[in-house]
Amino acid sequence: xxxxxxxxxxxxxxxxxxxxxxxxxxxxxxxxxxxxxxxxxxxxxxxxxxxxxxxxxxxxxxxxxxxxxxxxxxxxxxxxxxxxxxxxxxxxxxxxxxxxxxxxxxxxxxxxxxxxxxxxxxxxxxxxxxxxxxxxxxxxxxxxxxxxxxxxxxxxxxxxxxxxxxxxxxxxxxxxxxxxxxxxxxxxxxxxx
Numbered sequence: 690x691x692x693x694x695x696x697x698x699x700x701x702x703x704x705x706x707x708x709x710x711x712x713x714x715x716x717x718x719x720x721x722x723x724x725x726x727x728x729x730x731x732x733x734x735x736x737x738x739x740x741x742x743x744x745x746x747x748x749x750x751x752x753x754x755x756x757x758x759x760x761x762x763x764x765x766x767x768x769x770x771x772x773x774x775x776x777x778x779x780x781x782x783x784x785x786x787x788x789x790x791x792x793x794x795x796x797x798x799x800x801x802x803x804x805x806x807x808x809x810x811x812x813x814x815x816x817x818x819x820x821x822x823x824x825x826x827x828x829x830x831x832x833x834x835x836x837x838x839x840x841x842x843x844x845x846x847x848x849x850x851x852x853x854x855x856x857x858x859x860x861x862x863x864x865x866x867x868x869x870x871x872x873x874x875x876x877x878x879x880x881x882x
Contacts, residue, residue, distance in 0.1 A: 714810045714856055715802040716752040716765045721882040722854075724748045724864050728872025731773055741789070744773040744872035750800055758803065765800045769816055771871030786828025793821040794846055794871055810854040810862075816870060820846035854879045 716722060728744025750767035757763060771794040778787035796818015805811045823841040850868025857863070862879040 714808055714854075715761070715763050715804045715812075716750065716755070716800075716810065717763060718752045718755040720752040722750045722765075723880045723882060724750075724854075724866075724875075724877055725880070726864065726866070726875040726877025728771070728773070728870075728875050730873035731775075731871070738775045738777050738790075740773070740775045742772065742774040744771060744875070746771040746871050746875055746877070748798065750798065761804045763802045765802065765812075767798050767800070769794065769796045769798050769818060769870065773871055784829040786826070789825045789827060791821075791823050792871065795819055795821070796846065796848075808856050810856070812853070813851050814849070816846075816848040816850065816868075818846050820844060 724747065726746045728746060731740065731744045746769065748767060748769045750765040752763055752765045755763040772792065774789065774791040776787055776789045778785060780786075796816045798814050798816045800812050800814035802810055802812040821841075821843045823843075848869040850866050850870065852864060852866035852868075854862050854864040856879075860881050862881075864875075864877055864879040866875045867873065868875075
């Protein structure tokens, strides 16, 4: 399903070059935007996992170059913060035990904007950051030696993403992003500062 959505957005991005645009909504040089969102389809977890905190994210972007491709394109840079937590639980001889996991992504983003549709800021970008992952065992201490204890697995993370922002007015809008960040799909509010 995710591959179909990515393919559809890619086709829209490439075929949109042929569309005429009458109003500029892409980010301009010096303009600042904050996105606050919630994720659907987390990459963290799997069968038997339950979400204790859904994927949430915040990103900041500042336009650094505009007027590209006849005024229809611009470039922005900024930061990204994403967080989610979940747990996995099992039962062994009447004892309940499991692991609690948390994931924090902190990174920098580069974004290429190209206006395809009036009032819609369409973009693609790359994220490079650090993914802080930790786990904690809970349950009967007699089981811990057999199933392991707490651990962490942090490291460099990266993502490619496609997105769009729709402006309700000059300050407020909504956005959607597909990619490999804290979730497969992020939806939320976009605020121009």
